[in-house]
Amino acid sequence: MERKHLLYFFTTDAAPSPFDINMAYDAGFHAVIPYGNVNEETGTLLVQDIIFSRGPKGTKFTALFIGGDNVETAEKLRAAAVKSMFPPFQVSLMIDPKGAYTTAAALVAKVETGLGGLSGRKAAILGATGPVGRVAATHCAKSGCEVIVGSRSRESAERLAKGIREKAGGTVTGAQMGTDEEKLPILKGVDLILATAKAGVEILSRSALEALPAGKLVADVNAVPPSGVAGLKPDDDMKEIASGIRGIGAIAIGTLKYGVEMEMLETIRTSKEFTDLDDASAMEIARRRLQ
Ligand SMILES: NC(=O)c1ccc[n+]([C@@H]2O[C@H](COP(=O)([O-])OP(=O)(O)OC[C@H]3O[C@@H](n4cnc5c(N)ncnc54)[C@H](OP(=O)(O)O)[C@@H]3O)[C@@H](O)[C@H]2O)c1
Structure with missing residues (x-):
């Protein structure tokens, strides 16, 4: 009898994301x-039931996807499952x-290609405290880019910067970037601006964009109108x-x-x-797919 390919989808959230479920069926x-609501303890018990029921040969037809809103909690669940x-x-x-x-890997690979490398560059990330922003900041720091992570809260930005420095090393600082007045002096001094704020939030206004000197690259991952960067279309x-300012939009990044x-x-x-497969695997795949 033909073995069926089964994917078990554990998430630390109440509801597993339909986005990932749809993609898994499309992947065969x-x-x-x-x-839903899987933690390290229940995850361990579920994995034991998964691995023993189909025997050693059946494990090759069985796979596990780990998701969740919180990167650190999801990583703990993954570590418990592997253990x-x-x-x-x-x-x-x-x-x-x-x-x-996958989103941060695509974002960083796209801007890295657009700039011809990240080493020695300076980046500011708007809305950096969400999962996409913090992972993108970590990849940029690991690639030798100086990073300023932005938040509406100075405390959140500084806490995030400290966490990234401890995990990835590199030059990472936090800054309060809630208003245009707070953002502009910082954005004027960077080569790269990443917009990773909540879906549907315009985080960089037209007037702020037009006040910036030429030569910068701006990338936005928000595909829910309005665009995260005024005037930047999703497929740009x-x-x-x-x-003199170039932009990469959410669909151009989302396709990768x-x-x-x-x-x-x-x-x-x-x-x-x-x-x-983890964040490093996603980054390696994104870079390879752009070669
Ligand atoms: N293109 C793709 O393929 C793809 C795939 C996945 C996700 N995305 C997009 O990636 C983006 C980031 O996702 P995420 O899950 O990391 O984001 P998130 O956690 O929902 O939000 C990121 C940050 O946005 C800031 N924020 C929230 N409301 C705001 C407001 N009204 N004004 C200004 N800042 C606000 C918050 O930072 P502070 O409170 O610290 O200021 C928050 O931590 C979203 O737009 C999402 O739709 C795109």
Whole structure:
């Protein structure tokens, strides 16, 4: 009898995301089995039931997806799941909390290509305290880019910057960037502006954009109108959006994000060896797909 490809979807949130469920079916899984509100303890018990029921051969037809709004909590669940498996009872897995790993990888790979490299550059991230912004900031710092993470709250920005420095190293500072007056002096001094604020929030106004000197690259991941950057359309890709300022929009980034997530899902579905895909895997795939 033909084995069915099963994907177990654990999330630390109440409701697993339909975005990831749809993508998993499109990646060829025969069934996607969602579990909400999973924690380290329940995750460990669920993994034990998953690995033993289909035998060593069946594990190759079984995979695990870890999601959740909070990156740190989702990473703890992933660590507990990995710890509860052992050869030959191991199922391949991937983690993409709130889509942040695949989205941040696509965002950073796109701007890295657009600028011809990130090393020695300076970036400001608006709305950096969400999952996408913090992961993007970490990738930029690891790539040798000086990063200023922005928030409406100085305290949140500084706490985030400290956390990234401790985890990834690099030059990362936090700044209160709620109003145009707070944003402009900082944005004037950077090469790169990443807009990673909440969906549907315009985080960079037209007047602020037009007050910036030429030569900058601006990228926005918000696909829910209005655009996160005034005048930047979702499918713009290195288009001039103000005098001497180029922009990359949310669909241009989302197309690469889709490709990265699809490749990760297909890899854990078809891999014959135990495979564990994370933020570094997403970044490596995004960079390769742009070569
Ligand atoms: N293109 C794609 O393929 C794709 C895929 C996934 C996600 N996304 C998009 O990526 C973006 C970031 O997602 P996320 O989940 O990381 O974001 P999030 O957690 O919802 O929000 C990020 C930050 O936005 C700030 N913010 C919230 N409301 C605001 C307001 N009214 N004015 C100014 N700032 C505000 C908050 O920072 P402070 O409170 O610290 O100021 C918050 O931490 C979203 O637009 C999402 O739709 C795109």
